[in-house]
Amino acid sequence: MNEVNTFDWWAWANNLEQFSKSAAPEVFFFNKNYTPFKVRFSDKLLNSLRALFLQEALGFMATAPEKGYSVQDLHAAYTEENALWTTDVEKVERLATVLHLIEKEYKDLVYFSEQEFDFRRMKGIMVRFTAGEDQFYIIKSLAAGSALRDKTGWELRGETLEPFSADVGLSVPSGNELVVAGGKVLIFNRAKFERLFQYDVQTELMATKQARELMEKYKLSLAEGLQLEDLLKDSKSLVSKIDKLESDLPQDKVIDYADEMQLELMADEQGKIIIMEQKDLATFVNLLNEDYYVSPVSGKRYEIKSKKELK
Secondary structure (H helix, E strand, O other): OOOOOOOOHHHHHHHHHHHOOOOEEEEEEEEOOOOEEEEOOOHHHHHHHHHHHHHHHHHHHHHOHHHOOEEEEOOOOOOOOOEEEEEEHHHOHHHHHHHHHHHHOHHHOOEOOOOOOOHHHEEEEEEEEEEOOEEEEEEEEOOHHHEEEOOOOEEEEOOEEEEOOOOEEEOOOOOOOEEEEOOEEEEOOHHHHHHHHOOOHHHHHHHHHHHHHHHHHOOEEEOOOOOHHHHHHOOHHHHHHHHOOOOOOOHHHHHHHHHHOOOOOOEOOOOOEEEOOHHHHHHHHHHHOOOEEEOOOOOOEEEOOOOOOOO
16 A cells, blocks of 8 residues: 655654744644534643643654554555554545544634533544644544543542532543644554544445445436535445345346336436435435335335345
């Protein structure tokens, strides 16, 4: 597998070494709805922020090549060993949304406070560093267990246990997860990245392949601006069903089957099956999987959720 060269992450990390102790940080939380919040912090945390986020990442990048690591395209090297992965920010919809809100609507963002917002609903922490003329983000996921709350926590001062004095205590996750720079994402931990932004790489890859194959095999008419690939990416269950398809129904049989079942799946004047929304796509895939049945006894129509062939 050849290393991607659209963005030189090794050069990027090397150039930042000179700013490892001086880059200016800004801190943000974002919640489970991917709404970002500005976070105030004490100057006493400056060195800690740089150490836990920037210096930890740069330290890994400095030694990774000699350990056999390379940077691979996320969508081309899903099973690659000893790899860091990269992709475009715009391909990760939820990440792109958070960044857009921070960069384009910064003045409208509110500051986080435990009294107004529940820290347990926070999903991730982002630190935006400014180094010279460059800005970049280092992001880590937050777990509910990383917080120590005033009602359940004590603190040890010298030899004395005392009540916990803060609203929330935060244990910053160790380890690198992802960096955003130059419109690209660099992923250190793919599993955490996928959970953090609900981005299933395997589903994305399969959806792309399936969309291409369906468009080649069937004549489909999609609503303006609609992409079959995007519809599939939004439905893991459809991707899974298509992956298991054994049926090989031709176009005309699909249309006849839909008419027989009295389903709202239409064809245009050229015989193309019309897909206006995900519901239409689901019906189309169900037809391919022969999921509809008319009882010869009652005449009732059924959608079959599971079936076993009689032999």
